[in-house]
Amino acid sequence: MDLPSPLPKSPVMLAAYRARAAAGELGPLPRSAKDDALEAIADALIVRTQEIVAANAEDVARGEEAGTSPAIIDRLTLTRERIAAIAADVRHVATLPDPVGEVLRGSTLPNGLDLRQVRVPLGVVGIIYEARPNVTVDAAALCLKSGNAVLLRGSSSAYSSNTALVTVLRDAVGGAGLPADAVQLVPGEGRESVTELMRARGMVDVLIPRGGASLIRTVVEGSTVPVIETGTGNCHVYVDAAADIDMAVEILVNSKAQRPSVCNAAETLLVHRDIAESFLPRALDALADAGVTVHGDARIAAVAEACGSKATVVPVTAEDWETEYLSYDIAAGVVDSLDEAVAHIRLWSSGHTEAIVTGSQPAARRFSQQVDAAAVMVNASTRFTDGGQFGFGAEIGISTQKLHARGPMGLPELTSTKYVVTGDGHIR
Known part of the structure; x- marks a missing residue:
């Protein structure tokens, strides 16, 4: 014209x-x-x-x-x-x-x-x-x-x-x-x-x-x-005390390693202390098989040493908790309660996607209500936060703000x- x-x-x-x-x-x-x-x-x-x-x-x-x-x-x-x-x-x-x-x-x-x-x-x-x-x-x-x-x-x-x-x-x-x-x-x-x-x-x-x-x-x-x-995707997977271990391992590995270079990949693993000794040996080996380096706290390192895990575990830092790696790295820590997991997430989350693995409906409900994020996954991989996966077609972005649009x-x-x-x- x-x-x-x-x-x-x-x-x-x-x-x-x-x-x-x-x-x-x-x-x-x-x-x-x-x-x-x-x-x-x-x-x-x-x-x-x-x-x-x-x-x-x-x-x-x-x-x-x-x-x-x-x-x-x-x-x-x-x-x-x-x-x-x-x-x-x-x-x-x-x-x-x-x-x-x-x-x-x-x-x-x-x-x-x-x-x-x-x-x-x-x-x-x-x-x-x-x-x-x-x-x-x-x-x-x-x-x-x-x-x-x-x-x-x-x-x-x-x-x-x-x-x-x-x-x-x-x-x-x-x-x-x-x-x-x-x-x-x-x-x-x-x-x-x-x-x-x-x-x-x-x-x-x-x-x-x-x-x-x-x-x-x-x-x-x-x-x-x-x-x-x-926003960026500093996404967490929290494995609750009532989690099914087989399910939790699969969700964790998929969330982290299926495609680590994208914003809905998990960057932090939090594990309830009551399930740590039974879950972590399998989870750490599964992460190692996927080529993931674990930036773990003292309790993660102790379990890895005690079970002879083949995972590479390095000391976690405050910087790790806030990092969107976009690589085969994950920060990991053991928490004493669901409330501690929520507090950690609220401190370090970018508000993109947070996941809980649990067999407890009350725990899932509390987590969903208290975590402030564009998407909350219950017993599902963080990788599902995606316009195509949600049935929206190709997305133009995943909004982490709260005005006009939020999520895919x-x-x-x-x-x-x-x-x-x-x-x-x-x-x-």
């Missing part, structure tokens, strides 16, 4: 300007138009997989050459299988209900006015994220389905991957008859482009940071655009509301 003059001079602000124009076109579109665009995206990802994998290989090679940690390389890597899974997620989003236009509440007032509160798109959503190129597609799909334009600012470590992905996305969106500017990569690789996006109040409606604590803190503290905070953010969390009031010549 032709944009009126004068246009913003900055490339970042120009991208935001175009996104705002695209958002105006997206908002009124019927579900069918958005779903057709999502199907086109999924098809294009499959057809152009080799192009995406080749671009991703450039990022991976640079990362390995720079000594990037294996956990980050894992997040960065795109394979044919992962791209196929991403495409499947996009198709799943197309099957989900369209939140736009949903009536949340409504009534006819005593004066005859018809009042309706309806869901509407947020408008222009900016995503600032680190080395996870799958976020590029997830964010675009969810934003399109919810009627929002998206500005994507990934890290320089994934620049080649994100450039290739956004090219594929824009071609598919434009080919489906939607404005291609509904999906844009924020121009520039330097920090100045991030700063400018954070200051684009009035052009960008909301920012969502996804990444480590430093990135999130920078965006929250430096942005003039409203921010939905997606699906389509409804990418909308606001407005009131539509219909009268018949009413005056006040």
Whole structure:
């Protein structure tokens, strides 16, 4: 479309300007138009997989050459299988209900006015994220389905991957008859482009940071655009005195080692003293088999020595209790009671996901009520805190704040509301 003059001079602000124009076109579109665009995206990802994998290989090679940690390389890597899974997620989003236009509440007032509160798109959503190129597609799909334009600012470590992905996305969106500017990569690789996006109040409606604590803190503290905070995942597994040991071992290993580089992986194990001597020998060996190093307190170390565990146990520090390792490491301690476990979690938790393994309903209830987190798992792995696992489709992030959205953010969390009031010549 032709944009009126004068246009913003900055490339970042120009991208935001175009996104705002695209958002105006997206908002009124019927579900069918958005779903057709999502199907086109999924098809294009499959057809152009080799192009995406080749671009991703450039990022991976640079990362390995720079000594990037294996956990980050894992997040960065795109394979044919992962791209196929991403495409499947996009198709799943197309099957989900369209939140736009949903009536949340409504009534006819005593004066005859018809009042309706309806869901509407947020408008222009900016995503600032680190080395996870799958976020590029997830964010675009969810934003399109919810009627929002998206500005994507990934890290320089994934620049080649994100450039290739956004090219594929824009071609598919434009080919489906939607404005291609509904999906844009924020121009520039330097920090100045991030700063400018954070200051684009009035052009960008909301920012969502996804990444480590430093990135999130920078965006929250430096942005003039409203921010939905997606926090880090210092997640705990508490094994209660009434836990089934077989179940507890399986949940612990899955929570920690199934994919340690993600935010819903467990970082701390707490064990009730009454079950420690029977549970820990098996748990420590299982963690050792999974390649996990245990940062244990004195009681953990004593049990490990007494049973001749093959686990690697090093002394735990205060820093360990607050660390999101994103690696094959876990902090571990023995507690004297459920109350002590809850107190420990409330002190060190990032408010993401906390789990209890117990056969006691009263213990499960107390834990669920007293632990302050976006998600509480009872006899289930922390790895289930995920938009796809919750049935929301690909998530745009896991919010650890308490305003507007908390937990995995699906389509409804990418909308606001407005009131539509219909009268018949009413005056006040």
